[in-house]
Amino acid sequence: MSTTGSYLIKGARVVGADAADLLVENGRITGVGSSLQASGATVLDADGLIALPGMVDLHTHLREPGREDAETVETGTRAAALGGFTAVHAMANSSPVADTAGVVEQVFALGQQAGWAEVRPVGAVTVGLAGERLAELGAMADSRARVRVFSDDGMCVSDPVLMRRALEYVKAFDGVIAQHAQEPRLTEGAQMNEGAVSAVLGMAGWPAVAEESIIARDVLLAQHVDSRLHVCHVSTAGSVEIIRWAKHRGIKVTAEVTPHHLWLTDELVRSYDPVFKVNPPLRTDEDVLALRAGLADGTIDVIGTDHAPHPSEAKECEWAQAAMGMTGLETALSVVQHTMIESGLIGWADFARITSAMPARIGRLAHQGQPLEAGSAANITLVDPAARWTVDPAAMATKGRNSPFAGRELPGRVVATFLNGHPTVLDGKLNTPFADGSAGQAAGQPQAQSREG
Amino acid sequence: MKHLLSTQDLSKADAVRILDTAEEMAAVSDREVKKLPALRGRTVVNLFFEDSTRTRISFEAAAKRLSADVINFAAKGSSVSKGESLKDTAQTLEAMGADAVVIRHWASGAPVRLATSGWIDAAVVNAGDGTHEHPTQALLDAFTLRRTWARTNGTASAGTDLSGMKIAIVGDILHSRVARSDLWLLRTLGAEVTMVAPPTLLPVGIDGWPCTISYDLDEALAKRPDAVMMLRVQAERMNAAFFPSAREYSRLWGFDDRRLAALDDHGLSDTVILHPGPMNRGLEISSAAADSPRSMVLQQVRNGVSVRMAALYLLLSGESRSTARSQADTPDTVPAAAGTAPTEENAS
Numbered sequence: 001m002s003t004t005g006s007y008l009i010k011g012a013r014v015v016g017a018d019a020a021d022l023l024v025e026n027g028r029i030t031g032v033g034s035s036l037q038a039s040g041a042t043v044l045d046a047d048g049l050i051a052l053p054g055m056v057d058l059h060t061h062l063r064e065p066g067r068e069d070a071e072t073v074e075t076g077t078r079a080a081a082l083g084g085f086t087a088v089h090a091m092a093n094s095s096p097v098a099d100t101a102g103v104v105e106q107v108f109a110l111g112q113q114a115g116w117a118e119v120r121p122v123g124a125v126t127v128g129l130a131g132e133r134l135a136e137l138g139a140m141a142d143s144r145a146r147v148r149v150f151s152d153d154g155m156c157v158s159d160p161v162l163m164r165r166a167l168e169y170v171k172a173f174d175g176v177i178a179q180h181a182q183e184p185r186l187t188e189g190a191q192m193n194e195g196a197v198s199a200v201l202g203m204a205g206w207p208a209v210a211e212e213s214i215i216a217r218d219v220l221l222a223q224h225v226d227s228r229l230h231v232c233h234v235s236t237a238g239s240v241e242i243i244r245w246a247k248h249r250g251i252k253v254t255a256e257v258t259p260h261h262l263w264l265t266d267e268l269v270r271s272y273d274p275v276f277k278v279n280p281p282l283r284t285d286e287d288v289l290a291l292r293a294g295l296a297d298g299t300i301d302v303i304g305t306d307h308a309p310h311p312s313e314a315k316e317c318e319w320a321q322a323a324m325g326m327t328g329l330e331t332a333l334s335v336v337q338h339t340m341i342e343s344g345l346i347g348w349a350d351f352a353r354i355t356s357a358m359p360a361r362i363g364r365l366a367h368q369g370q371p372l373e374a375g376s377a378a379n380i381t382l383v384d385p386a387a388r389w390t391v392d393p394a395a396m397a398t399k400g401r402n403s404p405f406a407g408r409e410l411p412g413r414v415v416a417t418f419l420n421g422h423p424t425v426l427d428g429k430l431n432t433p434f435a436d437g438s439a440g441q442a443a444g445q446p447q448a449q450s451r452e453g
Numbered sequence: 454m455k456h457l458l459s460t461q462d463l464s465k466a467d468a469v470r471i472l473d474t475a476e477e478m479a480a481v482s483d484r485e486v487k488k489l490p491a492l493r494g495r496t497v498v499n500l501f502f503e504d505s506t507r508t509r510i511s512f513e514a515a516a517k518r519l520s521a522d523v524i525n526f527a528a529k530g531s532s533v534s535k536g537e538s539l540k541d542t543a544q545t546l547e548a549m550g551a552d553a554v555v556i557r558h559w560a561s562g563a564p565v566r567l568a569t570s571g572w573i574d575a576a577v578v579n580a581g582d583g584t585h586e587h588p589t590q591a592l593l594d595a596f597t598l599r600r601t602w603a604r605t606n607g608t609a610s611a612g613t614d615l616s617g618m619k620i621a622i623v624g625d626i627l628h629s630r631v632a633r634s635d636l637w638l639l640r641t642l643g644a645e646v647t648m649v650a651p652p653t654l655l656p657v658g659i660d661g662w663p664c665t666i667s668y669d670l671d672e673a674l675a676k677r678p679d680a681v682m683m684l685r686v687q688a689e690r691m692n693a694a695f696f697p698s699a700r701e702y703s704r705l706w707g708f709d710d711r712r713l714a715a716l717d718d719h720g721l722s723d724t725v726i727l728h729p730g731p732m733n734r735g736l737e738i739s740s741a742a743a744d745s746p747r748s749m750v751l752q753q754v755r756n757g758v759s760v761r762m763a764a765l766y767l768l769l770s771g772e773s774r775s776t777a778r779s780q781a782d783t784p785d786t787v788p789a790a791a792g793t794a795p796t797e798e799n800a801s
Binding site for chain 1: 461538539540558559560561562563565566569570582583584585586630633656657658659660661662
């Protein structure tokens with residue numbers, strides 16, 4: 001169980017550019033260049049592979065504590081590692097809700113114990129996600145979990161005064177409010193995108209304006225109090241326009257899009273198969289194209305998977321009864337490659353920006369999202385862009401079988417993932433978890449490891 | 454035809470075949486012995502997740518007149534909160550030998566789910582799902598309209614369609630499974646449809662539908678419809694701000710005595726009024742209109758049994774015809790021809 005090994009990655013195309021060797025020693029990248037030599041290092045032939053900075057997900061549902069039947073930190077971070085992620089932000093809608101220092105520290109510690117990816121808990125904005133009073137944001141920020149991202153995801157902070165106060169308050173510790181933009185009154189009972197398809201299917205609509213009106217309000221609030229706003233899972237063309245406008249005005253807003261909203265549309269709902277039920281809902285072709293364009297031009301900053309595993313019984317039922325959400329960690333890279341890179345909209349350097357550098361910056365993760373150069377923390381994903389594979393949810397590491405991409409052939413395969421210089425994934429399979437040398441395998445003494453980075 | 458889930462995917466040939474078969478079934482219902490042995494030994498389950506006595510007894514009468522065994526299963530309320538899932542319920546019923554499941558559900562798409570999920574093999578008949586579709590209601594409406602149209606044109610109805618017929622559908626289109634099923638089927642049969650409603654009760658996205666939209670019932674009546682279909686309006690809609698008050702709704706979109714008289718003023722002697730029931734007298738339709746000679750409401754109910762007999766017959770005796778025939782051919786049954794197809798019992 002050596003965690004201090006050194007690795008020489010030979011001939012990888014660094015962020016899609018020319019081939020080079022990467023030397024990894026003691027958790028850091030110590031050299032990038034041609035024909036590097038290192039005695040004692042394990043050599044990995046990366047010919048034909050692309051080296052990327054480890055992916056960082058701003059939006060992951062790990063379900064623990066409370067819904068361990070759907071996912072655990074262990075299974076969710078295994079899925080993350082296999083998907084090329086070295087860090088995930090665990091959303092706060094667990095049970096109990098992550099609205100106290102105690103819960104976020106628990107989730108943080110579970111992540112360290114698991115060792116498959118860095119787990120950064122997201123703190124709830126309001127107590128119990130109830131939208132009534134602020135949770136102890138300062139206590140979560142000061143906890144060992146050092147929470148910087150706060151979100152009631154799944155619920156919208158719809159009260160404008162509460163949203164204003166939250167935006168103001170997190171300035172004290174450089175936090176960000178990640179808003180689930182959904183006007184609740186406009187979406188009561190909503191089942192799917194409101195439009196031509198919902199009209200025929202006879203399902204209560206989730207109109208685009210319910211998202212756009214909250215984003216418009218929030219960017220103005222963020223401007224007014226000069227704070228940081230992050231918009232979760234943007235899903236409509238109108239939202240992209242509002243965010244573009246806000247950025248032109250210099251408002252500190254960032255935005256995320258999910259892989260599924262870059263590809264799938266509400267036409268799939270005609271099957272009434274709840275695997276396509278998600279919040280915000282799948283929209284139209286026009287929205288998909290606007291989201292892709294917004295992601296390519298930087299209006300949308302990051303990919304967030306909104307990985308939302310559910311037990312099968314939550315989807316084996318009527319549409320209206322089914323839970324909302326889709327898995328995403330193990331398909332994100334491939335779906336983004338398909339929708340954004342193979343369509344010619346972006347290159348691998350952009351991919352690194354939207355899946356690693358920007359999400360790490362928004363989440364204030366110091367040793368994630370760094371460029372692949374000497375001195376950086378060795379968080380690295382090796383990808384075979386020429387590989388093709390068919391999505392089989394039963395073969396995934398996540399407990400969730402609710403992948404909307406089941407049966408589709410996708411490009412790109414994660415071959416290896418390095419977390420702090422340790423390969424959590426090798427040859428496309430789970431290797432061993434990262435275990436901090438100073439603490440030993442699951443040996444406690446968390447204070448020794450929690451202060452780094 | 455394996456299932457009957459919606460009228461949107463029903464071809465014109467299938468629709469006419471169902472209506473023509475229903476004409477034959479109607480002749481059976483006029484006989485002293487209102488029974489055919491066609492589905493003897495087959496089991497039809499009425500699986501109702503939503504109360505609807507009218508639709509259930511209509512299906513029950515239809516299945517019994519075809520000699521099928523009928524099991525009624527009322528799974529009231531929210532099934533999941535009470536425990537058993539749709540999947541388990543359906544598989545349980547199939548394990549008891551259901552050949553067809555007639556499902557009524559408050560959730561749009563539940564019958565589609567049942568038919569396509571692979572949970573069961575039985576034929577699925579949609580008896581109304583949420584605000585999606587109600588195909589047998591549309592078929593009985595089309596059956597009623599086709600007879601009206603044939604009478605107006607002085608022909609027999611069998612084999613005909615609704616080409617050239619002008620039909621206004623009035624009321625809560627947004628929440629109406631009947632309006633959706635009617636529109637697709639009536640268009641397939643060649644009718645012209647106008648949807649009349651307050652803008653709040655029309656779905657966003659309706660612009661692509663093959664119909665004319667009107668907010669003005671008087672204007673729609675002035676365009677000389679051959680039939681006016683009034684939809685049930687639930688007074689609760691008022692509380693969700695769909696319209697200001699029941700009285701205002703009734704004045705603007707109700708088929709009241711004044712509009713009944715307007716049909717005469719326009720010289721529309723053949724124009725009929727339909728309503729899927731149950732009616733809110735005084736809200737969307739006045740008593741004078743509901744009880745007038747123009748009202749087709751009771752014919753619709755009667756025709757409902759014939760149409761549902763036709764649907765069950767075509768679904769259950771179709772691909773399994775050999776099974777049905779071998780049962781029907783056993784010595785002490787009625788002559789085989791009557792047992793397998795009611796063609797010889799044709800009216801006229």
